Structure formats: structure tokens, C-alpha cells
Amino acid sequence: xxxxxxxxxxxxxxxxxxxxxxxxxxxxxxxxxxxxxxxxxxxxxxxxxxxxxxxxxxxxxxxxxxxxxxxxxxxxxxxxxxxxxxxxxxxxxxxxxxxxxxxxxxxxxxxxxxxxxxxxxxxxxxxxxxxxxxxxxxxxxxxxxxxxxxxxxxxxxxxxxxxxxxxxxxxxxxxxxxxxxxxxxxxxxxxxxxxxxxxxxxxxxxxxxxxxxxxxxxxxxxxxxxxxxxxxxxxxxxxxxxxxxxxxx
Amino acid sequence: xxxxxxxxxxxxxxxxxxxxxxxxxxxxxxxxxxxxxxxxxxxxxxxxxxxxxxxxxxxxxxxxxxxxxxxxxxxxxxxxxxxxxxxxxxxxxxxxxxxxxxxxxxxxxxxxxxxxxxxxxxxxxxxxxxxxxxxxxxxxxxxxxxxxxxxxxxxxxxxxxxxxxxxxxxxxxxxxxxxxxxxxxxxxxxxxx
Numbered sequence: 001x002x003x004x005x006x007x008x009x010x011x012x013x014x015x016x017x018x019x020x021x022x023x024x025x026x027x028x029x030x031x032x033x034x035x036x037x038x039x040x041x042x043x044x045x046x047x048x049x050x051x052x053x054x055x056x057x058x059x060x061x062x063x064x065x066x067x068x069x070x071x072x073x074x075x076x077x078x079x080x081x082x083x084x085x086x087x088x089x090x091x092x093x094x095x096x097x098x099x100x101x102x103x104x105x106x107x108x109x110x111x112x113x114x115x116x117x118x119x120x121x122x123x124x125x126x127x128x129x130x131x132x133x134x135x136x137x138x139x140x141x142x143x144x145x146x147x148x149x150x151x152x153x154x155x156x157x158x159x160x161x162x163x164x165x166x167x168x169x170x171x172x173x174x175x176x177x178x179x180x181x182x183x184x185x186x187x188x189x190x191x192x193x194x195x196x197x198x199x200x201x202x203x204x205x206x207x208x209x210x211x212x213x214x215x216x217x218x219x220x221x222x223x224x225x226x227x228x229x230x231x232x233x234x235x236x237x238x239x240x241x242x243x244x245x246x247x248x249x
Numbered sequence: 250x251x252x253x254x255x256x257x258x259x260x261x262x263x264x265x266x267x268x269x270x271x272x273x274x275x276x277x278x279x280x281x282x283x284x285x286x287x288x289x290x291x292x293x294x295x296x297x298x299x300x301x302x303x304x305x306x307x308x309x310x311x312x313x314x315x316x317x318x319x320x321x322x323x324x325x326x327x328x329x330x331x332x333x334x335x336x337x338x339x340x341x342x343x344x345x346x347x348x349x350x351x352x353x354x355x356x357x358x359x360x361x362x363x364x365x366x367x368x369x370x371x372x373x374x375x376x377x378x379x380x381x382x383x384x385x386x387x388x389x390x391x392x393x394x395x396x397x398x399x400x401x402x403x404x405x406x407x408x409x410x411x412x413x414x415x416x417x418x419x420x421x422x423x424x425x426x427x428x429x430x431x432x433x434x435x436x437x438x439x440x441x442x
Contacts, residue, residue: 153323156299157337157382167336171327 037219045219046226054203059231061203062123066192069127070185076128077135077180084136085143102133106191110198119199123206126195127188134187138180142173178243185239189232251275251296251386251416256305258291265291266302267438275309275386277429278408278415288439289418290320293388296416316384316413318392322375324363331359333378345381352407353377354400368395376404380411389417398423 020039027038037045049055080098084091106126113125146169154164196206205224212220251273258266265288273279281289294300298312324333334349350356353373363371372395379387387408393401401424408415417428425431433442 149319149321149323150325152299153319156297156317157378159336163336167325167328171325 034216034218037222041219042222042226045217046223049220049223049227054208055227058203058205058208059227061201062193062196062205063231063235065123065196065201065204066127066188068124069129069192070131070181070188071128072124073128073131073184073188074135074181077132077184078139078177080132081136081139081143085140098133098136101129102137106130106194107198110195113195114199120201122199123192123195123201123204127192130187130191131184134184135177135180138176138183139173142176143169145176146172174247178240178247181243182236182240185236186232189228189235193228251307251309253292253296254306254308256292256295256302256307258295258300258302260291264438265436266295266305269305269439271432271441273416273432274414274430276414278405278417278427279430279432280425280428281416281418281432281434282420282425283418283434283436283439287434287436289434290390292439293317293390293416293418296386297388310386314385316379316382316387318376318379318387318389320390322363322371324371324375326363328362329359330355330361330363330366330374333363333374334381337378337381349377349381352380352404354403369397369400372396373400373404380408383411383413385413387411387413387415387417389415391419392417393419393421393424402427 024038024040027033027036027041030036033041080094084094084098109129110122110126113122113129117125150168150172151164154168159167193206193209196204197210198206200207200210205228209221209224209228212218212224253269253271253273256266256269257264269288269292281292283289291300295302296307296310296312297315297317299317325336328336330350331346334346335343338345346359347356350359353376355370355374355377358366358370363374366374372393376389376392379389393404396404398421401421405424405427419425434440435442
């Protein structure tokens with residue numbers, strides 16, 4: 001192994017080992033698994049969960065709800081951004097509403113939406129509501145940054161609206177769409193799971209998290225939390241790869 | 250004849266055209282010669298209908314049927330050379346792409362993107378894209394920036410062969426000699442010398 005490879009390996013291994021050590025030490029100092037289980041107890045709980053079908057089904061259903069929210073929030077955010085960019089009336093009417101949505105705490109939304117929507121649909125609705133203003137903001141900034149000289153060229157060379165959209169707007173907006181979607185995904189994931197905790201649907205990570213808390217199964221609570229973090233990191237990386245591949249093509 | 254009468258145009262508090270009048274030929278290649286910033290580009294933009302003068306009239310030009318080459322190349326970084334030409338051609342003329350690449354002496358660069366072209370090549374592509382529009386009047390703002398003189402002369406000859414009247418701005422004296430008419434200008438505000 002070359003010295004550089006050694007350095008890289010040490011850099012990759014030392015931080016997680018260090019933090020696992022801190023965790024273990026803190027668990028030993030606290031001395032009560034109910035308050036702070038150690039990494040080994042959590043790993044055991046995670047392994048026990050991972051062999052059940054319920055674990056995978058809950059994870060899958062949560063993913064489905066979050067992606068559903070991401071999809072409708074993104075579609076609505078893009079649509080609203082185009083509307084508010086091209087129509088001053090739409091901007092005057094809709095921009096304050098989107099800003100209010102952005103400023104409203106997620107918990108308020110969850111409790112309000114609980115009054116109007118069936119429980120199973122709440123996480124997707126909430127995730128979408130969190131995604132919408134982020135995508136709207138990102139796309140609005142992108143639309144404002146489209147090169148006016150290219151747009152003038154398109155008008156002068158008599159490009160149709162569709163052609164201008166395809167050849168100038170969409171390629172110019174790709175970077176903004178990618179960064180907006182990645183930010184929005186993180187929000188969708190966290191708000192979706194939060195909605196599942198507050199309004200637990202039948203099969204969901206959030207429901208399992210809440211059940212573990214009520215049963216005082218702290219290692220299981222940690223195991224579900226670890227699952228949420230791992231899935232979030234993994235999916236964000238996959239989404240980034242997918243979006244960057246789309247950008248290159 | 251293109252008849253320009255009493256054009257006045259102000260931009261950002263600066264008077265670029267003030268009751269400017271001139272008659273320009275509506276055939277052959279006419280060059281507008283003058284120092285940078287004297288108002289040549291503004292005059293071309295007014296003729297193309299891209300800038301609206303405060304007052305004055307222009308007769309003999311239909312802005313909707315002009316083909317404009319901007320001072321900047323205005324190429325799309327995500328489109329290839331071939332695509333730039335194809336983008337301005339109607340479906341029934343898509344086969345002309347090769348012909349316009351030959352016009353600009355860009356054969357072999359069809360799949361290249363603007364980032365990999367030299368300044369002169371990018372200018373030739375922008376010129377070919379504009380010429381491919383087949384406007385009734387070509388308004389070319391510094392069409393040969395970065396293009397060597399021998400090649401610029403060949404391009405000028407090809408523009409002449411197209412038959413449409415051309416109005417261009419240029420600083421290259423070797424090219425001005427080859428134009429059918431040269432209008433010497435000064436300004437701002439723009440005036441005929």
C-alpha cells in the first residue's frame with residue numbers, strides 16, 4: 001500500500017471510529033440503556049429489525065411517500081416558477097402565498113393538514129409542501145438568470161416558444177434544478193418522516209419510530225434513526241448521480 | 250433605398266442618435282465605418298426593430314425579414330455546430346446544414362461544441378447561422394472579428410453571391426475596400442462624415 005493510500009485509509013477510518021468511541025464512552029458514563037444505548041446494543045436492535053419483513057416494508061412505504069411528495073412538490077414548484085416569472089399578475093398573486101408556505105413551521109402544517117387529509121396521505125402532502133417553495137425559489141432565480149442576449153437571439157431568429165423553452169430555458173435551468181432538487185430532497189425526507197411520527201400511518205418508518213419511543217425501546221429508536229440517516233445519505237447520493245448524469249446529457 | 254429620417258435614440262441618458270438621417274443602398278454590400286461607440290450598433294438595432302427610437306422613420310426595411318448578426322456570437326454552449334445551423338433552418342431545409350458549414354469553412358467541426366472552437370471559428374459559425382436565415386436584408390455587426398483577412402474576404406464574396414443586400418460594420422480597412430459602398434460615420438451622436 002502506498003503512503004498516500006495509507007493516509008486516505010486512516011482518514012476514512014479514524015473519524016467514525018473516534019465518534020463510535022465517544023458514543024460508547026457516553027453510554028458507559030450514563031449507564032442506562034433506556035436513556036442512551038451503546039453502539040453495540042443499537043447494532044443488535046438494527047440486525048433484529050433488518051430480518052423482519054415489516055422493517056423493509058416500512059422503509060419502502062416511507063420512501064414511496066417521500067418521493068411522491070418530492071414529485072408533486074417539484075412539479076408544482078416548477079410550474080409556479082414559470083407562471084410567476086412570465087405573468088406579473090401570477091407573481092403578485094402567488095409569490096406571497098409561496099413565501100408564506102416557506103415561512104410556516106412544518107409542525108403547524110402537519111397539524112393543519114391532519115384536519116383535512118386522510119392520515120396515509122399526510123406525509124406526501126407535507127413533503128410536497130416543503131419541497132414546493134424550495135424548487136420555486138431555485139427555479140425563479142434560474143429563470144431570472146437566463147441570458148437575455150440568448151433570449152433576444154431566439155426572438156430575432158424567430159424561434160417558437162417551444163423551441164426557446166427547449167433550447168434556451170431548459171438547458172439554462174438545469175444547474176438550478178439540480179441544486180434545488182437536492183436541497184428539497186433533504187427537506188422532503190425530514191418533513192415526511194416527521195409527519196409520519198405525528199400522524200402515524202400503517203406502514204412507515206415514522207410510525208415505527210413513534211412505537212419504539214412509546215414502548216421505551218431506546219435501542220430500536222436509535223436503530224430506526226440510523227436507518228433514516230443511512231437511507232437519506234444513500235438516496236441523496238443516488239439522486240445527485242442521476243441529476244448530474246441528466247445534466248451532462 | 251433604405252431611407253432613414255430624423256432618428257433620435259437615447260440610452261441611459263446618453264444621446265446615441267439625434268435626428269440622424271441617411272440613405273443607404275438596398276443592394277450589394279454596404280459598410281458602416283466609424284470609431285467604436287459612435288452608434289453603428291444602435292443604428293443596426295433600430296433597423297432590425299430591436300431598439301425603438303424616440304422619433305424618426307425608417308423606410309425600405311421590414312424588421313421582421315432581416316437577419317441580424319449580433320456583436321456577440323450568442324452561441325448556445327450546449328448545442329453542437331451542426332445543431333446551431335439546424336436550429337434556424339425549417340424542416341424542409343435541414344439538408345442544408347453541410348452547405349452552411351462549408352460556407353463558414355467549418356467542415357469537420359459539425360460535432361464540436363462552442364467551447365472547443367477558436368474565437369474566429371465561433372464568429373464564422375454565428376455568421377453562417379445568421380446567413381442561413383436567408384433574411385431579405387442582412388445586418389451584420391462586426392462579422393469578421395477574430396477572422397483572418399483572407400478568410401474574411403472569401404466570406405464576403407460568399408455573402409455577395411447570396412444576393413441579399415448586406416449592411417455591415419467593420420474596422421478592417423482591407424475589407425472595406427471590397428464593399429460596394431462605405432458610409433463613414435462619427436459620433437455619438439451618430440453623424441455621416
